[in-house]
Amino acid sequence: MTTDISEIAGILFDKDGTLLSYDESWGPVNREAARIAAAGGDSALEERMLRAAGMDPVSGRTAADSLFAAGTAAQIAAGFVAAGSPLAVGPLTQALDDLFVRGAQHSVPVTDLAALFARLKARGFRLGVASSDNERSIRETAERLGFLDHLDFIAGYDSGHGCKPEPGMVLGFCRAVGLLPSQVAMVGDNNHDLHMAAAAGCGLKVAVLTGTGSVATLQAAADCVLDDITGLETLLPAGLPPA
Structure with a gap:
């Protein structure tokens, strides 16, 4: 200091x-991010995406210093791909960036x-x-x-x-x-x-x-x-x- x-x-x-x-603003956005990463309505894969990025799919709480809490769109996309997303990092990063801009309209x-x-x-x-x-x-x-x-x-x-x-x-x-x-x-x-x-x-x-x-x-x-x-x-x- x-x-x-x-x-x-x-x-x-x-x-x-x-x-x-955080939770009020980003909980719904993070769930949508996982849906995008799962690319096809696979609920089990969506849950895996949420956990990989640091969000408990049941409680909705996001872990401190996790990808969702502190990562960039590119870092989150890479984490999703490592956890099994069928999408490539580049297009997924762009989709997440667009989602995060839309999410700004609902931030609390x-x-x-x-x-x-x-x-x-x-x-x-x-x-x-x-x-x-x-x-x-x-x-x-x-x-x-x-x-x-x-x-x-x-x-x-x-x-x-x-x-x-x-x-x-x-x-x-x-x-x-x-x-x-x-x-x-x-x-x-x-x-x-x-x-x-x-x-x-x-x-x-x-x-x-x-x-x-x-x-x-x-x-x-x-x-x-x-x-x-x-x-x-x-x-x-x-x-x-x-x-």
């Missing part, structure tokens, strides 16, 4: 499980994101989203939920900054907004987010419990664990000069 939390001037958010309630925010981002922006923070989803899905989600205009940076797995847990998305955010990594708080619900933050040298690594992670799975890699992102408003400095 940074020695002085008042140095934090930028916040980079993960999307799914951090800005969006953890709070009023437009209002929260407006308040954080008014306090001078530079704001970004870094997700393992594709960039188009991130933009559509941000536009639908009313916080797109408050963002200074957006990175998906296909934006050219690499994938989590590599540091590229954080470093891209720093270049875009003119900050050092030590001035950035990374906020996420999975260890991929926190490991990316550590690799980049972020000043603050914040875990939230609105996704697939738990205190037990997150506390070792996090500087602090919050119930949800609204806790940032009291955690971070009272105010900064306007950006």
